[in-house]
Amino acid sequence: MDFNDTPQEAEFRAQVRAWLSKNAKPLVGRPTVSRRLDSTEGMAIAKEWQTKKADAGFACRHFPKEYGGQGRPVIETVIYEQEEEDFDVPSGFFEIGLGMCAPVLVQYATEEQKQRFVPPMVRGEEVWCQLFSEPGAGSDLAGLRMRAEQQGDEWVVNGQKVWTSGAHYSDWGILVTRHDPTLAKHKGLTFFFVDMKSPGIEIRPIRQISGGSNFNEVYFTNVRIPDAQRLGQVGEGWQVSIITLMNERLAVGGAPPPDADEILRLACQITLEDGQPAIRDTAVRERIAEWYVQAAGLEHIRSRTMTALSRGQTPGPEASITKVVSANKLQAISSFGTDLMGVAGSLSDPATTLEQGLFQTGYLYAPGLRIAGGTDEILRNVIAERVLGLPGDVRVDRDRPFNEVPTGS
Amino acid sequence: MDFNDTPQEAEFRAQVRAWLSKNAKPLVGRPTVSRRLDSTEGMAIAKEWQTKKADAGFACRHFPKEYGGQGRPVIETVIYEQEEEDFDVPSGFFEIGLGMCAPVLVQYATEEQKQRFVPPMVRGEEVWCQLFSEPGAGSDLAGLRMRAEQQGDEWVVNGQKVWTSGAHYSDWGILVTRHDPTLAKHKGLTFFFVDMKSPGIEIRPIRQISGGSNFNEVYFTNVRIPDAQRLGQVGEGWQVSIITLMNERLAVGGAPPPDADEILRLACQITLEDGQPAIRDTAVRERIAEWYVQAAGLEHIRSRTMTALSRGQTPGPEASITKVVSANKLQAISSFGTDLMGVAGSLSDPATTLEQGLFQTGYLYAPGLRIAGGTDEILRNVIAERVLGLPGDVRVDRDRPFNEVPTGS
Amino acid sequence: MNFDFDDAQKALKKQTRDMLKAVCPPEVPRRILEGDEPYAEEVWRALIDMEAPATAIPEQYGGIGFGYLELCVIAEELGRSLAPTPFSSSVYLATDSILLAGSEEQKQEHLPKLAKGESIGTFAYSEGTGALTADGLATRLASGKLTGVKNPVPDGDVASICVVLAASSDGPVLALVDLGGEGVSRRPVETLDPTRSHAEITFDGAPAEVLGAGGDGWALKDRLFDRAAVLFAMEQLGGADACLAMAVDYAKGRYAFGRPIGSFQAIKHKLADLYINNELARANCYYGAWALSTSTPEATAPELRTAAAAARVATIEAYHQAAKENIQTHGGIGFTWESDCHLYYRRSKLLALALGGARVWKNRLIDALEASTAKVEQRAELAHA
């Protein structure tokens, strides 16, 4: 065992660090460069930074050269991202495009389309989003209803998508639709990419519990999409979506703070009824120990993923484990932190609350994290069926025409 | 609200107490009169006590007079049982007969049969057992395979039952069989009562983790049962079984100690690393508080059941709640108790272990309690479907001939 | 054995429930959440019209002289409806502290106004982050003047009178202050549950009188909190029930994979567990209600201290689980602002922290059990005999 880079990795990491030190400020506390997805100013800064990265050859190094990458092993991309975390740079705008849209284009688009769309994405000149979920199709994505009807060499699309991150600032989006409701659920789907500025697309932000609006509802009314923008065959939409979701699973990472470090720090600052700091209270100590062990476990699991990547292997189910554990840990730690603060734990003004309201924010943010990008329940199914090989549930929706599947309405 | 008896109840309770004080010793610590179900000596003592109770009119007072009872409200039976708990008397031999077999006889047997069988049961002269579960039919009772074939006015029964408490000392048993495997699962069942001394019945005790053998395997080889001992119509076996199981649910009570009182007591006796009694340790205190709240909740739920009974109403799903909570609480408290004892918590000799090895015993006894008489999982289904009205699971075993239902073998 | 509310109490419960259904649908707490009103005037008015604040106040002080069981059934319904009113501050805390410790004059002066809702009262104890201790009180009462800062004070921005836990030369006391008077400044503060208003109150030599004969204010606070704990627990129970009902309805109507999600054991067993939590909480709450109903300002029932702590511990956990798993059951829609799920999630946390959180009540419960250790010891001897 050896937690060090290989010589080549070490050398590359050094290059990255040198370049970052020259071009960015080290991160102190929270990022000062806005990461809010609804900030147009933040967007401008982010685009500039992404272009700079691309010019220096640090953007998507694992992409083929002809599509704006460097054709290098993915470990270099990971190393770059690790190093970037220590710097005060923007993020959160291009992940979906580069992580989910680009791969599906590379696999299914024409050579011409790849040349046209991937490089601008890598350079941050064009932003992409993903239009999959619908009000009636969340965990059960294949239950989607957005209708696509072919008219000549165009498709006319009607329906609603939801939970679309960044739809309002995206130039393009990937889209899965139902071209034939009389076919079986998974057989009647067709996949496209669409110009988000097309007539008939209306975007409404969704406000979350936490007050933020990272997601949108997207309404399609007679939106026309050229058949040339179809990815995969007509009826192949499910297979194309699955591949995209696989990439999402890899992308979905851990949770934001507070984590074990933050609750430990809080417990050192708070005095309990006995006049001692909370960290001297065994009930508090044992809870924190349990969270630390989970956090350390996830960190070491990341090291195992790194090991696989550095060997050119594809990682296993680590991402599913990480998401289930970290989202629930965030909710538990946030709630516990507010409890430790006593009656005043309900005070939510960051300006006057310990740790800048981190625990109160986490309390409101955690519920969404247990749901978005795969619910606890779906991820447990994934682990049980794909990793442990347990049999799937009984299906009543698979082998009949989609429009005859019970919907309750 | 009022936790006192009604005047009539109070008067009856006084009678009971007077009689018990005259005829039994108050309970001090654990019962000295053996409750082990495999002790023939214990059985003799138990029968004698049951007869004495019956002569005094305190056995099954809620049964009709003509069947050995007193035709009194069930609350009087409950009051008697409550009072009896404070005395050092035998128990554990007649519950199944009186709680499950007698009611089904009263509902389905001929008048002659009721006269013949119920009173001796009430007087403890004859002991009954219940033959339901099979190796392939536990949670899924209706999956049972024991075959009954009619020959003239007799039935010939072959197959195996399992988890039969007291089969080895029982005179009679109630039995559910499959008379036609080509009918749908729940339609091909027929219910009987059988003489446990019949030729072809072989009984083997099952040893549990805890070392005890409260259960038996019962093998039937060409056992002949007169058609006159059929309860309900041919094919009505499922309905008859359900009624019996309802009675079981009411009978299934809480768990044996250790409970909150015992772990609290243990925590007062053990000194931790800091030289303080464990009960001063906040981690210990919080755990015990949580168990106390569960225990108190169950106790108050019993009071609500009492209230219903005392009003002549039938209780709700309390028994299911009580079983799930108390079995899991027993497992958690037992495990925690051994942990509190430190490395020596593994020592299991009652003679030299704190609390006479109660926690070590509980640790080994608890797993069975979470399974026998309805697993955690089945009871949650019951609560979700019967109480909350949630829809049942998808069924693939219901609407096809039983012998075509997948079995994996 | 009659461990149940009587018919009149059940009728009162139904009346309160129907009234709140009509006057306080979820749109009302949402309006308060999103708007600037400190509380829902019309709901508070409706409670006054049904004489709810007067429930447990003796008739000679302008009350209607019902008992605490009646107040408990009202509390359960208030919790269920998320009613955004100063009821808990004014009734469970201010009114009850005056009933507990007030002098005859103080009772005569304040209780009738509190009973009619002409005056809103509250109780100020928290002094910001951290534990509250008898010798750690920074707010002081000296020669009739109160000085210090209390934060957060529930309904502190709208209350007219306030009972303040303060230090004094004789140790902790409960001091009664007119919040309209001099030396009092208040600043609304934002909490995780904006449907209930809170304030930071700064006392700068505010005129204040000791409540009643004074005496050990800390012990008084404990007795007050034991009584209030039952009433807060009843509100939490109502909230937990509302969450479970919401989750069950959704699980029956929402389809995925061609079947109601409530037919999946992942959801089904989750909801069964919430039901079990709620029933354990209900049993502890109703027992606490009984213990409270058999207590008087003069004499606390021996069962109250344990029962109140148990009720709080059970309902804090039950409401927390029900509120967060209700969101989870709703999936995507559950964490949107438009869904009502978060109204309960916010309230569950606010009520969990009130009067001190689970940690405090668990330790208080064990203290109470240790106090009755004699009993335990004795049993132990028996067991070993």
Place this chain on the structure above:
Amino acid sequence: MNFDFDDAQKALKKQTRDMLKAVCPPEVPRRILEGDEPYAEEVWRALIDMEAPATAIPEQYGGIGFGYLELCVIAEELGRSLAPTPFSSSVYLATDSILLAGSEEQKQEHLPKLAKGESIGTFAYSEGTGALTADGLATRLASGKLTGVKNPVPDGDVASICVVLAASSDGPVLALVDLGGEGVSRRPVETLDPTRSHAEITFDGAPAEVLGAGGDGWALKDRLFDRAAVLFAMEQLGGADACLAMAVDYAKGRYAFGRPIGSFQAIKHKLADLYINNELARANCYYGAWALSTSTPEATAPELRTAAAAARVATIEAYHQAAKENIQTHGGIGFTWESDCHLYYRRSKLLALALGGARVWKNRLIDALEASTAKVEQRAELAHA
């Protein structure tokens, strides 16, 4: 980054696993459970034949000079197979304590015998129910004689030498005793896991020599336990994996309601949660193994203390959950004596209590984290800057 065992270590793991599959199927621990043998002679012999006890002993002391990563993979397989042998006592505790603290002579005398299994060693610390403390030790070493009672001592009935944690005029020391010598009497004691033998050892003036230069025996014990914790955790990880594998197999093959029970979410999610626990435990164990492998008797790696505690906390929980839910997944058959489920359920408890239970290791973990508080503090300042 190479957080993985190398090919040789993987080969050793497979070799050990195959050997134990052949020599130590479940019938073997069951035979020990039900019979009078203290341990499975043939399994112990097989381990000696593959030089397992010699794994981490330097060649100059008769070992084969592998590292602790090799010992860790062997430990994981021993845990998986429930091997009923004195391996953990003799290798993780006795051998390692001599390597840690023994004098050159003591190493020369004892390590070769331990390496070849000619001598079985153990370590005696527990003195019955309750916590072990530096100033609470009743067993005393005075002028070369040991007096006191240790109970339970794992393999105390079969070991030939024993390292004893004892009080002395210079404070706690580790004393080396020949259990075959005078002044030693032993009595086998029954534990929850009869597949591993234990004894109460009474020392009545038994000749004993201090291990090495002596010094702070309590600190030595802590260092020894940090190292042993990783190896015990590896055994627990192997056991937890075996339970999950058993449960998964059963859930695939057992049908109810016309379908495999593994297709019900109640079972499916239960097993997914066990898998998650095991993976978190594995990650912590392997990290602990690395930290142990980079430590020497002279210098402990800075990461070891935290890593060892984390590995123990994770595996105690993972094995406990896996063992008890494996029984639950098996249903009725699961709690019968004939099923192998209880062999793991018993072992999981025995190993959970060894070296002090979860409570002790959680507190030790926080102590270690507090020691590195400087780091945390610093981050805090940054976060507030």
